[in-house]
Amino acid sequence: MASFKVIEEGAFGDYEFVAEAESLEKLFDICGLATFEAVTDVSKVEALEEMNFAISTESLEELLFLFLAELIYIKDTENIFFSRFEIKITNKFKLSCKAYGERIDNKKHTLKTDVKAVTYHKLEVVKKSDGYGAHVILDL
Amino acid sequence: MEKIKIDEYTWEIPKGSKPGMKVPARLITTKKLLDDLDEGVIEQITNVACLPGIRKYAMCMPDGHRGYGFPIGGVAAFSTRTGVISPGGIGFDINCGVRLIRTNLTESEVKPRIKELIDLLFQLVPSGVGSHGIVKLTNSEFNKLMAEGLPWCLKRNYAWNSDIDFTEQGGVIPGANPDNVSDRAKKRGLDQIGTLGSGNHYLEIQKVEFDEQCDQKAASILGIDRPGQITIMIHCGSRGFGHQIGTDYLQSFGDAMKKYGIQTNDRELACAPFESPEGKAYYSAMACAANTAFVNRQVIMHRVREGFAKIFGKSAEELGMHLVYDVAHNIAKLESYDTGQGIEEVLVHRKGATRAFGPGNKNIPEKYRSVGQPVLVGGSMQTGSYLLVGTAEAERLTFGSTLHGAGRTMSRAAAKRQVRGNQVKDEMAKQGITVRTASMAGLAEEAGFAYKDVDTVVSAVHNAGISKKVARFVPLANIKG
Numbered sequence: 001m002a003s004f005k006v007i008e009e010g011a012f013g014d015y016e017f018v019a020e021a022e023s024l025e026k027l028f029d030i031c032g033l034a035t036f037e038a039v040t041d042v043s044k045v046e047a048l049e050e051m052n053f054a055i056s057t058e059s060l061e062e063l064l065f066l067f068l069a070e071l072i073y074i075k076d077t078e079n080i081f082f083s084r085f086e087i088k089i090t091n092k093f094k095l096s097c098k099a100y101g102e103r104i105d106n107k108k109h110t111l112k113t114d115v116k117a118v119t120y121h122k123l124e125v126v127k128k129s130d131g132y133g134a135h136v137i138l139d140l
Numbered sequence: 141m142e143k144i145k146i147d148e149y150t151w152e153i154p155k156g157s158k159p160g161m162k163v164p165a166r167l168i169t170t171k172k173l174l175d176d177l178d179e180g181v182i183e184q185i186t187n188v189a190c191l192p193g194i195r196k197y198a199m200c201m202p203d204g205h206r207g208y209g210f211p212i213g214g215v216a217a218f219s220t221r222t223g224v225i226s227p228g229g230i231g232f233d234i235n236c237g238v239r240l241i242r243t244n245l246t247e248s249e250v251k252p253r254i255k256e257l258i259d260l261l262f263q264l265v266p267s268g269v270g271s272h273g274i275v276k277l278t279n280s281e282f283n284k285l286m287a288e289g290l291p292w293c294l295k296r297n298y299a300w301n302s303d304i305d306f307t308e309q310g311g312v313i314p315g316a317n318p319d320n321v322s323d324r325a326k327k328r329g330l331d332q333i334g335t336l337g338s339g340n341h342y343l344e345i346q347k348v349e350f351d352e353q354c355d356q357k358a359a360s361i362l363g364i365d366r367p368g369q370i371t372i373m374i375h376c377g378s379r380g381f382g383h384q385i386g387t388d389y390l391q392s393f394g395d396a397m398k399k400y401g402i403q404t405n406d407r408e409l410a411c412a413p414f415e416s417p418e419g420k421a422y423y424s425a426m427a428c429a430a431n432t433a434f435v436n437r438q439v440i441m442h443r444v445r446e447g448f449a450k451i452f453g454k455s456a457e458e459l460g461m462h463l464v465y466d467v468a469h470n471i472a473k474l475e476s477y478d479t480g481q482g483i484e485e486v487l488v489h490r491k492g493a494t495r496a497f498g499p500g501n502k503n504i505p506e507k508y509r510s511v512g513q514p515v516l517v518g519g520s521m522q523t524g525s526y527l528l529v530g531t532a533e534a535e536r537l538t539f540g541s542t543l544h545g546a547g548r549t550m551s552r553a554a555a556k557r558q559v560r561g562n563q564v565k566d567e568m569a570k571q572g573i574t575v576r577t578a579s580m581a582g583l584a585e586e587a588g589f590a591y592k593d594v595d596t597v598v599s600a601v602h603n604a605g606i607s608k609k610v611a612r613f614v615p616l617a618n619i620k621g
Contacts, residue, residue: 006553007551007553008550008551008553008554008557009551009554010551010553011206011207011208011551012205012206012207012212012548012549012550012551012552013205013207013212013339013340013548013551013552014207014208014551014552015552015553016551039269040269065391069387073324073328073384076380077327077328079270104269104270106268106269106270106578110581111268111269111270111338111578111579111582112269112579112581112582113269113338113339113552113579113581113582113585114268114269114337114338114339116232116233116380116383117232117383117384117386117387118387119208119209119232119408120208120390120406120407120408120410121208121209121406121407121408122208123407137208139208139232139233139383140338140339140552
């Protein structure tokens, strides 16, 4: 089962978490959800809008960095929170994503602290015996 | 790592403590704060000491805490000939800073109307996740804004002429070139001018008090002349615009590092030679973000002036709502110092640190030159803030730099586990502080106990001689972004 955990001993001003999942796609999915959980209560975000994007790069860490950076960029420019992802990753570090969510409505959605950037500090995607793990620090 | 005591307020981590250190690291702090300091700061500041072209010391101020790449509170100066520029030494929120506005109002005049006042300001200054600014811009006008900086505001009547004089570097970093800013960054920043943002950003109505160490004569030169005087403090930066520029260049600097054969202990310390095309491009993009942040704080101030005028039925001029000063605390600046290799031009990176020029420095507005450059220190929303002035000692010891705030002692997640937002709100109400926020969870993260004691860290720089206390501010009402 995919899960994430916020690290309380982590970066003081920011949002540091570890995630694990049985597949790479599910790992990216849970990292995307962890990102939006920092900003809002994801359970209140309905999947009413769909956005598509694709990324191609040279490493898994870079792919995760670009994936989360893209979600943050779309959040700011389209004013949207995401709550569900359909992700495909091919072995050449290529990702395509259908992201589902809802325009930000401060009457309906809980507003927490905004996520503004992904950092490279301690950024890691690792293969484990039973799946994949990631370590991420987001700038708030 | 071993820390050698240099004097009561300075500890040094020698050059050989970690492979690759080019200079020692120095911590400006007290014994007590040093004992409580988390090891993450030591690890990060010694990584900074390994970067090419660094001069004298990699330094951390007493409010320092672990960040990513550089610690928060980090100061490092690099030769412009042989050194680097590092986005991670500036922070994603380029030109995050503080602005202080004075008034001729007193606590007794403002207190009875404080709720009405803060509610109006909460409407006038958009804050929190997903907020949009009041300034409508075309793409070409946004390009002009980021190139021109604060003087751009004069055309739109968002600024008084004197506001330009009392902003660090006149509110414009020269060399800003919008061509070096991606369309993505521009798209992200376009409708955020005049917004506070979230996290630790705030707008606060405060009253002045003086303790026995405050220099009241200097205070009166800066327009702060009596206890109970009402001031307004604004803390915010360049919003999504600066963050996107940071993201874009951190990525492209990966390639630049390969090209120039630079290695760092942390990818977040990615850097490029200042004189390289990549380094110059980032500097000019950083200047665009810095200029935009000066405009952002100015537009917010304009709305604050409108709000006060409406509530008190007098113009902002009649209310004496002058800008005391505006400082940048996430930035890199071109300055000259004796680096031990003669007087040399360096690029001073301040990440959660404030410029602190001493009396007589030509970069200080003439009116203030006899007392030194104002330094604005934003504490937690629950405790208090300070006005200090810079000193000649700072120019000699810390590349003209000092602290920027109280400094966190724990993560946001840890703070939130200990307290709920409405508990903090109730506690603040008991202390006489009215708070408005779009995010109660965010308020818990900003609770006073999550920060170092602001009086202790400010006393550390005062006693170390790198700034001098002028006035303290007690919060009366706060809009938490």
